[in-house]
Amino acid sequence: xxxxxxxxxxxxxxxxxxxxxxxxxxxxxxxxxxxxxxxxxxxxxxxxxxxxxxxxxxxxxxxxxxxxxxxxxxxxxxxxxxxxxxxxxxxxxxxxxxxxxxxxx
Amino acid sequence: xxxxxxxxxxxxxxxxxxxxxxxxxxxxxxxxxxxxxxxxxxxxxxxxxxxxxxxxxxxxxxxxxxxxxxxxxxxxxxxxxxxxxxxxxxxxxxxxxxxxxxxxx
Amino acid sequence: xxxxxxxxxxxxxxxxxxxxxxxxxxxxxxxxxxxxxxxxxxxxxxxxxxxxxxxxxxxxxxxxxxxxxxxxxxxxxxxxxxxxxxxxxxxxxxxxxxxxxxxxx
Amino acid sequence: xxxxxxxxxxxxxxxxxxxxxxxxxxxxxxxxxxxxxxxxxxxxxxxxxxxxxxxxxxxxxxxxxxxxxxxxxxxxxxxxxxxxxxxxxxxxxxxxxxxxxxxxx
Numbered sequence: 001x002x003x004x005x006x007x008x009x010x011x012x013x014x015x016x017x018x019x020x021x022x023x024x025x026x027x028x029x030x031x032x033x034x035x036x037x038x039x040x041x042x043x044x045x046x047x048x049x050x051x052x053x054x055x056x057x058x059x060x061x062x063x064x065x066x067x068x069x070x071x072x073x074x075x076x077x078x079x080x081x082x083x084x085x086x087x088x089x090x091x092x093x094x095x096x097x098x099x100x101x102x103x104x105x
Numbered sequence: 106x107x108x109x110x111x112x113x114x115x116x117x118x119x120x121x122x123x124x125x126x127x128x129x130x131x132x133x134x135x136x137x138x139x140x141x142x143x144x145x146x147x148x149x150x151x152x153x154x155x156x157x158x159x160x161x162x163x164x165x166x167x168x169x170x171x172x173x174x175x176x177x178x179x180x181x182x183x184x185x186x187x188x189x190x191x192x193x194x195x196x197x198x199x200x201x202x203x204x205x206x207x208x209x210x
Numbered sequence: 211x212x213x214x215x216x217x218x219x220x221x222x223x224x225x226x227x228x229x230x231x232x233x234x235x236x237x238x239x240x241x242x243x244x245x246x247x248x249x250x251x252x253x254x255x256x257x258x259x260x261x262x263x264x265x266x267x268x269x270x271x272x273x274x275x276x277x278x279x280x281x282x283x284x285x286x287x288x289x290x291x292x293x294x295x296x297x298x299x300x301x302x303x304x305x306x307x308x309x310x311x312x313x314x315x
Numbered sequence: 316x317x318x319x320x321x322x323x324x325x326x327x328x329x330x331x332x333x334x335x336x337x338x339x340x341x342x343x344x345x346x347x348x349x350x351x352x353x354x355x356x357x358x359x360x361x362x363x364x365x366x367x368x369x370x371x372x373x374x375x376x377x378x379x380x381x382x383x384x385x386x387x388x389x390x391x392x393x394x395x396x397x398x399x400x401x402x403x404x405x406x407x408x409x410x411x412x413x414x415x416x417x418x419x420x
Protein backbone atom coordinates (compact mmCIF):
# COMPACT_ATOMS: atom_id res chain seq x y z
CA UNK A 1 0.00 0.00 0.00
CA UNK A 2 1.41 3.41 -0.93
CA UNK A 3 0.31 6.74 0.52
CA UNK A 4 -0.54 9.05 -2.38
CA UNK A 5 1.41 12.28 -2.11
CA UNK A 6 0.90 15.53 -4.02
CA UNK A 7 3.62 14.36 -6.42
CA UNK A 8 1.85 11.11 -7.22
CA UNK A 9 1.14 10.73 -10.95
CA UNK A 10 -2.58 10.37 -10.28
CA UNK A 11 -3.06 13.57 -8.29
CA UNK A 12 -4.89 16.22 -10.32
CA UNK A 13 -5.25 19.42 -8.32
CA UNK A 14 -7.35 18.47 -5.33
CA UNK A 15 -8.49 15.21 -6.93
CA UNK A 16 -6.83 11.80 -6.88
CA UNK A 17 -7.49 9.77 -10.04
CA UNK A 18 -5.41 6.64 -9.56
CA UNK A 19 -6.01 3.68 -11.87
CA UNK A 20 -8.65 1.40 -10.35
CA UNK A 21 -6.94 -1.55 -8.64
CA UNK A 22 -8.82 -4.12 -10.75
CA UNK A 23 -7.68 -2.44 -13.97
CA UNK A 24 -4.13 -2.23 -12.75
CA UNK A 25 -4.00 -5.93 -11.93
CA UNK A 26 -5.66 -6.97 -15.20
CA UNK A 27 -3.30 -4.73 -17.18
CA UNK A 28 -0.26 -6.19 -15.41
CA UNK A 29 -1.38 -9.75 -16.21
CA UNK A 30 -1.92 -8.97 -19.89
CA UNK A 31 1.32 -7.08 -20.20
CA UNK A 32 3.26 -10.00 -18.69
CA UNK A 33 1.84 -12.21 -21.48
CA UNK A 34 2.73 -9.64 -24.15
CA UNK A 35 6.22 -9.40 -22.62
CA UNK A 36 6.77 -13.16 -22.88
CA UNK A 37 5.45 -13.15 -26.42
CA UNK A 38 7.76 -10.33 -27.45
CA UNK A 39 10.73 -12.22 -26.04
CA UNK A 40 9.76 -15.27 -28.11
CA UNK A 41 9.95 -13.09 -31.24
CA UNK A 42 13.39 -11.90 -30.16
CA UNK A 43 14.47 -15.54 -29.98
CA UNK A 44 12.96 -16.18 -33.44
CA UNK A 45 15.07 -13.32 -34.81
CA UNK A 46 18.27 -14.85 -33.45
CA UNK A 47 17.88 -17.62 -36.03
CA UNK A 48 19.30 -16.63 -39.46
CA UNK A 49 16.80 -19.05 -40.97
CA UNK A 50 13.82 -17.11 -39.65
CA UNK A 51 11.05 -16.51 -42.18
CA UNK A 52 9.66 -12.98 -42.55
CA UNK A 53 5.95 -13.80 -42.54
CA UNK A 54 6.26 -15.87 -39.33
CA UNK A 55 7.69 -12.79 -37.62
CA UNK A 56 5.02 -10.47 -39.11
CA UNK A 57 2.29 -12.67 -37.67
CA UNK A 58 3.85 -12.81 -34.21
CA UNK A 59 4.36 -9.03 -34.17
CA UNK A 60 0.70 -8.51 -34.95
CA UNK A 61 -0.29 -10.91 -32.17
CA UNK A 62 1.75 -8.91 -29.63
CA UNK A 63 0.15 -5.70 -30.94
CA UNK A 64 -3.21 -7.33 -30.32
CA UNK A 65 -2.19 -8.17 -26.76
CA UNK A 66 -1.10 -4.56 -26.17
CA UNK A 67 -4.39 -3.32 -27.63
CA UNK A 68 -6.21 -5.63 -25.21
CA UNK A 69 -4.21 -4.17 -22.34
CA UNK A 70 -5.14 -0.69 -23.53
CA UNK A 71 -8.81 -1.61 -23.54
CA UNK A 72 -8.64 -2.75 -19.91
CA UNK A 73 -7.01 0.53 -18.92
CA UNK A 74 -9.41 2.61 -21.03
CA UNK A 75 -12.49 0.95 -19.55
CA UNK A 76 -11.26 1.57 -16.01
CA UNK A 77 -10.52 5.20 -16.87
CA UNK A 78 -13.94 5.79 -18.47
CA UNK A 79 -15.74 4.28 -15.49
CA UNK A 80 -13.69 5.80 -12.67
CA UNK A 81 -12.54 9.14 -14.06
CA UNK A 82 -14.46 10.20 -17.17
CA UNK A 83 -17.95 9.29 -15.95
CA UNK A 84 -17.31 11.35 -12.79
CA UNK A 85 -15.80 14.37 -14.55
CA UNK A 86 -18.92 16.54 -14.42
CA UNK A 87 -19.20 16.23 -10.64
CA UNK A 88 -15.49 17.21 -10.32
CA UNK A 89 -15.88 20.02 -12.86
CA UNK A 90 -12.91 18.97 -15.04
CA UNK A 91 -14.75 17.55 -18.05
CA UNK A 92 -12.87 19.42 -20.78
CA UNK A 93 -9.45 18.67 -19.27
CA UNK A 94 -10.26 14.96 -18.91
CA UNK A 95 -11.79 14.73 -22.42
CA UNK A 96 -8.96 16.67 -24.09
CA UNK A 97 -6.38 14.46 -22.42
CA UNK A 98 -8.16 11.25 -23.44
CA UNK A 99 -8.73 12.36 -27.04
CA UNK A 100 -5.01 13.13 -27.24
CA UNK A 101 -4.08 9.69 -25.86
CA UNK A 102 -6.49 7.94 -28.27
CA UNK A 103 -5.01 10.04 -31.09
CA UNK A 104 -1.93 7.81 -30.84
CA UNK A 105 -4.04 5.02 -32.44
CA UNK B 106 26.51 -18.90 -39.36
CA UNK B 107 23.92 -21.65 -39.58
CA UNK B 108 23.53 -24.27 -42.28
CA UNK B 109 19.95 -24.16 -43.54
CA UNK B 110 18.41 -27.62 -43.41
CA UNK B 111 15.18 -28.83 -44.99
CA UNK B 112 13.46 -28.22 -41.63
CA UNK B 113 14.54 -24.58 -41.49
CA UNK B 114 11.56 -22.22 -41.20
CA UNK B 115 12.59 -20.39 -44.37
CA UNK B 116 12.76 -23.43 -46.66
CA UNK B 117 9.82 -23.48 -49.10
CA UNK B 118 9.99 -26.57 -51.28
CA UNK B 119 13.21 -26.22 -53.24
CA UNK B 120 13.54 -22.52 -52.40
CA UNK B 121 15.16 -20.90 -49.36
CA UNK B 122 13.49 -17.62 -48.37
CA UNK B 123 15.30 -16.61 -45.20
CA UNK B 124 14.84 -13.06 -43.90
CA UNK B 125 17.51 -10.78 -45.41
CA UNK B 126 20.32 -10.29 -42.87
CA UNK B 127 19.94 -6.48 -42.88
CA UNK B 128 16.21 -6.76 -42.08
CA UNK B 129 16.90 -9.27 -39.34
CA UNK B 130 19.46 -7.01 -37.66
CA UNK B 131 17.27 -3.90 -37.96
CA UNK B 132 14.26 -5.79 -36.60
CA UNK B 133 16.30 -7.08 -33.65
CA UNK B 134 17.45 -3.54 -32.80
CA UNK B 135 13.93 -2.14 -32.91
CA UNK B 136 12.48 -5.00 -30.93
CA UNK B 137 15.10 -4.54 -28.20
CA UNK B 138 13.91 -0.91 -27.84
CA UNK B 139 10.25 -1.98 -27.74
CA UNK B 140 11.17 -4.63 -25.15
CA UNK B 141 12.80 -2.05 -22.87
CA UNK B 142 9.84 0.28 -23.32
CA UNK B 143 7.37 -2.47 -22.45
CA UNK B 144 9.31 -3.24 -19.27
CA UNK B 145 9.11 0.44 -18.28
CA UNK B 146 5.31 0.23 -18.52
CA UNK B 147 5.38 -2.87 -16.34
CA UNK B 148 7.27 -0.84 -13.73
CA UNK B 149 4.74 2.00 -14.05
CA UNK B 150 1.96 -0.49 -13.31
CA UNK B 151 3.65 -1.61 -10.09
CA UNK B 152 2.84 1.82 -8.64
CA UNK B 153 -0.72 1.99 -7.23
CA UNK B 154 -0.63 5.71 -7.95
CA UNK B 155 -0.24 5.17 -11.69
CA UNK B 156 -2.52 7.30 -13.87
CA UNK B 157 -4.48 5.59 -16.63
CA UNK B 158 -3.78 8.04 -19.45
CA UNK B 159 -0.01 7.88 -18.84
CA UNK B 160 -0.19 4.11 -19.38
CA UNK B 161 -2.42 4.47 -22.47
CA UNK B 162 0.14 6.76 -24.08
CA UNK B 163 3.07 4.44 -23.34
CA UNK B 164 1.17 1.43 -24.68
CA UNK B 165 0.52 3.27 -27.93
CA UNK B 166 4.20 4.20 -28.19
CA UNK B 167 5.22 0.53 -27.87
CA UNK B 168 2.60 -0.39 -30.50
CA UNK B 169 4.23 2.19 -32.75
CA UNK B 170 7.65 0.62 -32.17
CA UNK B 171 6.24 -2.82 -33.03
CA UNK B 172 4.62 -1.39 -36.18
CA UNK B 173 8.01 0.07 -37.13
CA UNK B 174 9.60 -3.35 -36.64
CA UNK B 175 6.89 -4.86 -38.84
CA UNK B 176 7.62 -2.34 -41.59
CA UNK B 177 11.32 -3.30 -41.60
CA UNK B 178 10.40 -6.98 -41.92
CA UNK B 179 7.73 -6.30 -44.55
CA UNK B 180 10.07 -4.22 -46.71
CA UNK B 181 12.72 -6.96 -46.63
CA UNK B 182 10.11 -9.58 -47.52
CA UNK B 183 8.70 -7.54 -50.43
CA UNK B 184 12.16 -6.93 -51.86
CA UNK B 185 13.68 -10.38 -51.35
CA UNK B 186 10.71 -12.73 -51.65
CA UNK B 187 7.64 -11.10 -53.19
CA UNK B 188 9.42 -9.25 -56.02
CA UNK B 189 11.07 -12.54 -57.04
CA UNK B 190 7.93 -14.69 -56.80
CA UNK B 191 7.19 -14.77 -60.53
CA UNK B 192 10.62 -16.17 -61.37
CA UNK B 193 10.15 -18.90 -58.70
CA UNK B 194 6.58 -19.58 -59.83
CA UNK B 195 5.01 -19.27 -56.36
CA UNK B 196 3.25 -15.90 -56.69
CA UNK B 197 -0.19 -16.92 -55.43
CA UNK B 198 1.23 -18.82 -52.42
CA UNK B 199 3.46 -15.86 -51.46
CA UNK B 200 0.66 -13.30 -51.98
CA UNK B 201 -1.97 -15.35 -50.12
CA UNK B 202 0.38 -15.80 -47.20
CA UNK B 203 1.24 -12.09 -47.05
CA UNK B 204 -2.38 -10.94 -47.35
CA UNK B 205 -3.22 -13.27 -44.47
CA UNK B 206 -0.37 -11.86 -42.34
CA UNK B 207 -1.39 -8.26 -43.13
CA UNK B 208 -4.97 -9.21 -42.29
CA UNK B 209 -3.88 -9.16 -38.65
CA UNK B 210 -3.70 -5.34 -38.89
CA UNK C 211 -36.26 21.68 -34.88
CA UNK C 212 -37.69 18.25 -34.06
CA UNK C 213 -39.63 17.29 -30.94
CA UNK C 214 -37.86 14.31 -29.37
CA UNK C 215 -40.35 11.47 -28.83
CA UNK C 216 -39.89 8.31 -26.79
CA UNK C 217 -38.95 6.53 -30.03
CA UNK C 218 -36.14 8.97 -30.82
CA UNK C 219 -32.76 7.22 -31.17
CA UNK C 220 -31.26 9.37 -28.43
CA UNK C 221 -33.85 8.61 -25.73
CA UNK C 222 -32.42 6.32 -23.06
CA UNK C 223 -35.06 5.50 -20.48
CA UNK C 224 -35.91 8.83 -18.90
CA UNK C 225 -32.81 10.53 -20.30
CA UNK C 226 -32.34 12.21 -23.67
CA UNK C 227 -28.76 11.90 -24.99
CA UNK C 228 -28.91 13.47 -28.43
CA UNK C 229 -25.64 14.30 -30.21
CA UNK C 230 -24.59 17.85 -29.31
CA UNK C 231 -25.57 20.21 -32.13
CA UNK C 232 -21.98 21.42 -32.65
CA UNK C 233 -20.75 17.83 -33.05
CA UNK C 234 -23.55 17.02 -35.44
CA UNK C 235 -22.75 20.00 -37.67
CA UNK C 236 -19.00 19.34 -37.64
CA UNK C 237 -19.56 15.66 -38.42
CA UNK C 238 -21.86 16.52 -41.33
CA UNK C 239 -19.26 18.88 -42.80
CA UNK C 240 -16.47 16.31 -42.56
CA UNK C 241 -18.63 13.54 -43.94
CA UNK C 242 -19.57 15.66 -46.96
CA UNK C 243 -15.86 16.02 -47.74
CA UNK C 244 -15.27 12.28 -47.32
CA UNK C 245 -18.28 11.65 -49.57
CA UNK C 246 -16.86 13.82 -52.34
CA UNK C 247 -13.48 12.18 -51.96
CA UNK C 248 -14.97 8.70 -52.19
CA UNK C 249 -16.79 9.66 -55.38
CA UNK C 250 -13.50 10.83 -56.88
CA UNK C 251 -12.05 7.35 -56.25
CA UNK C 252 -15.08 5.83 -57.93
CA UNK C 253 -14.30 7.98 -60.99
CA UNK C 254 -10.64 6.90 -60.85
CA UNK C 255 -11.78 3.27 -60.96
CA UNK C 256 -13.80 3.87 -64.11
CA UNK C 257 -10.51 4.31 -65.98
CA UNK C 258 -9.00 0.95 -67.07
CA UNK C 259 -5.60 2.67 -66.90
CA UNK C 260 -5.90 3.36 -63.18
CA UNK C 261 -2.81 2.51 -61.14
CA UNK C 262 -3.26 0.44 -57.96
CA UNK C 263 -1.09 2.49 -55.62
CA UNK C 264 -2.88 5.74 -56.56
CA UNK C 265 -6.16 4.12 -55.45
CA UNK C 266 -4.60 2.71 -52.25
CA UNK C 267 -3.45 6.20 -51.25
CA UNK C 268 -6.84 7.78 -51.92
CA UNK C 269 -8.64 5.04 -49.97
CA UNK C 270 -6.41 5.68 -46.98
CA UNK C 271 -7.09 9.43 -47.22
CA UNK C 272 -10.86 8.80 -47.09
CA UNK C 273 -10.33 6.46 -44.11
CA UNK C 274 -8.47 9.31 -42.44
CA UNK C 275 -11.39 11.67 -43.10
CA UNK C 276 -13.82 9.13 -41.61
CA UNK C 277 -11.55 8.71 -38.57
CA UNK C 278 -11.58 12.51 -38.18
CA UNK C 279 -15.37 12.47 -38.30
CA UNK C 280 -15.38 9.75 -35.65
CA UNK C 281 -13.17 11.83 -33.41
CA UNK C 282 -15.59 14.78 -33.58
CA UNK C 283 -18.49 12.50 -32.64
CA UNK C 284 -16.48 10.76 -29.89
CA UNK C 285 -15.41 14.03 -28.29
CA UNK C 286 -18.99 15.30 -28.21
CA UNK C 287 -20.16 12.01 -26.71
CA UNK C 288 -17.45 11.99 -24.01
CA UNK C 289 -18.23 15.57 -23.01
CA UNK C 290 -22.03 15.45 -23.14
CA UNK C 291 -22.88 11.88 -22.22
CA UNK C 292 -19.96 10.00 -20.65
CA UNK C 293 -18.78 12.78 -18.32
CA UNK C 294 -22.34 13.08 -16.97
CA UNK C 295 -22.96 9.34 -16.58
CA UNK C 296 -22.37 9.20 -12.84
CA UNK C 297 -25.01 11.84 -12.15
CA UNK C 298 -27.52 9.91 -14.31
CA UNK C 299 -26.51 6.59 -12.76
CA UNK C 300 -25.90 4.77 -16.06
CA UNK C 301 -22.09 4.61 -16.06
CA UNK C 302 -21.68 0.91 -16.83
CA UNK C 303 -24.27 0.97 -19.65
CA UNK C 304 -22.64 4.03 -21.25
CA UNK C 305 -19.09 2.64 -20.86
CA UNK C 306 -20.00 -0.85 -22.12
CA UNK C 307 -21.69 0.66 -25.16
CA UNK C 308 -18.73 2.93 -25.95
CA UNK C 309 -16.12 0.17 -25.47
CA UNK C 310 -18.14 -1.94 -27.89
CA UNK C 311 -18.28 0.85 -30.47
CA UNK C 312 -14.54 1.53 -30.13
CA UNK C 313 -13.95 -2.21 -30.49
CA UNK C 314 -14.71 -1.78 -34.19
CA UNK C 315 -11.34 0.01 -34.56
CA UNK D 316 -11.75 -0.27 -73.89
CA UNK D 317 -9.18 2.51 -73.68
CA UNK D 318 -5.87 2.71 -75.51
CA UNK D 319 -3.15 3.30 -72.91
CA UNK D 320 -1.09 6.36 -73.83
CA UNK D 321 2.23 7.49 -72.38
CA UNK D 322 0.28 9.82 -70.08
CA UNK D 323 -1.85 7.02 -68.66
CA UNK D 324 -1.54 6.76 -64.86
CA UNK D 325 -0.36 3.16 -65.11
CA UNK D 326 2.54 3.73 -67.51
CA UNK D 327 5.89 3.46 -65.74
CA UNK D 328 8.72 4.13 -68.16
CA UNK D 329 8.48 1.39 -70.75
CA UNK D 330 6.18 -0.72 -68.59
CA UNK D 331 2.38 -0.61 -68.28
CA UNK D 332 1.15 -1.55 -64.81
CA UNK D 333 -2.58 -1.01 -65.01
CA UNK D 334 -4.79 -2.42 -62.22
CA UNK D 335 -5.87 -5.97 -63.14
CA UNK D 336 -9.41 -5.86 -64.55
CA UNK D 337 -10.74 -8.29 -61.90
CA UNK D 338 -9.38 -6.11 -59.08
CA UNK D 339 -10.83 -3.00 -60.65
CA UNK D 340 -14.30 -4.53 -60.93
CA UNK D 341 -14.23 -5.94 -57.41
CA UNK D 342 -13.01 -2.61 -56.00
CA UNK D 343 -15.80 -0.74 -57.84
CA UNK D 344 -18.44 -3.07 -56.40
CA UNK D 345 -17.16 -2.69 -52.85
CA UNK D 346 -16.79 1.05 -53.14
CA UNK D 347 -20.39 1.37 -54.36
CA UNK D 348 -21.53 -0.38 -51.17
CA UNK D 349 -19.33 1.85 -49.01
CA UNK D 350 -20.73 4.88 -50.86
CA UNK D 351 -24.32 3.88 -50.13
CA UNK D 352 -23.44 3.21 -46.51
CA UNK D 353 -21.77 6.60 -46.13
CA UNK D 354 -24.88 8.31 -47.52
CA UNK D 355 -27.01 6.49 -44.95
CA UNK D 356 -24.83 8.01 -42.19
CA UNK D 357 -25.30 11.42 -43.77
CA UNK D 358 -29.06 10.90 -43.49
CA UNK D 359 -28.68 9.79 -39.86
CA UNK D 360 -26.87 13.05 -39.14
CA UNK D 361 -29.73 15.13 -40.55
CA UNK D 362 -31.80 14.03 -37.55
CA UNK D 363 -31.19 16.21 -34.47
CA UNK D 364 -32.16 13.18 -32.37
CA UNK D 365 -29.27 11.10 -33.69
CA UNK D 366 -27.32 9.22 -31.02
CA UNK D 367 -23.52 9.46 -31.05
CA UNK D 368 -22.69 5.79 -30.59
CA UNK D 369 -24.98 4.76 -33.46
CA UNK D 370 -22.98 7.05 -35.75
CA UNK D 371 -19.62 5.81 -34.37
CA UNK D 372 -20.58 2.24 -35.19
CA UNK D 373 -21.70 3.07 -38.73
CA UNK D 374 -18.52 5.07 -39.38
CA UNK D 375 -16.41 2.09 -38.32
CA UNK D 376 -18.43 -0.19 -40.62
CA UNK D 377 -17.73 2.09 -43.61
CA UNK D 378 -14.04 2.15 -42.65
CA UNK D 379 -14.14 -1.63 -42.70
CA UNK D 380 -15.67 -1.59 -46.19
CA UNK D 381 -12.93 0.77 -47.39
CA UNK D 382 -10.28 -1.47 -45.84
CA UNK D 383 -11.82 -4.41 -47.70
CA UNK D 384 -11.63 -2.43 -50.93
CA UNK D 385 -8.00 -1.68 -50.19
CA UNK D 386 -7.28 -5.35 -49.70
CA UNK D 387 -8.71 -6.21 -53.10
CA UNK D 388 -6.53 -3.55 -54.73
CA UNK D 389 -3.45 -4.55 -52.74
CA UNK D 390 -3.79 -8.21 -53.64
CA UNK D 391 -4.08 -7.39 -57.34
CA UNK D 392 -1.04 -5.12 -57.10
CA UNK D 393 1.08 -7.72 -55.29
CA UNK D 394 0.20 -10.41 -57.83
CA UNK D 395 0.45 -8.36 -61.02
CA UNK D 396 3.09 -5.75 -60.26
CA UNK D 397 5.17 -6.59 -57.16
CA UNK D 398 5.70 -10.28 -57.90
CA UNK D 399 6.97 -9.34 -61.38
CA UNK D 400 9.23 -6.50 -60.25
CA UNK D 401 12.49 -8.43 -60.39
CA UNK D 402 11.99 -9.37 -64.04
CA UNK D 403 11.27 -5.70 -64.86
CA UNK D 404 14.19 -4.51 -62.76
CA UNK D 405 12.19 -1.93 -60.74
CA UNK D 406 11.98 -3.72 -57.37
CA UNK D 407 13.15 -0.87 -55.16
CA UNK D 408 10.89 1.69 -56.86
CA UNK D 409 7.85 -0.60 -56.58
CA UNK D 410 8.61 -1.54 -52.95
CA UNK D 411 9.32 2.04 -51.86
CA UNK D 412 6.09 3.21 -53.41
CA UNK D 413 4.04 0.44 -51.77
CA UNK D 414 5.63 0.91 -48.33
CA UNK D 415 4.76 4.61 -48.61
CA UNK D 416 1.15 3.84 -49.54
CA UNK D 417 0.81 1.31 -46.70
CA UNK D 418 2.33 3.91 -44.36
CA UNK D 419 -1.01 5.70 -44.55
CA UNK D 420 -2.46 2.87 -42.39
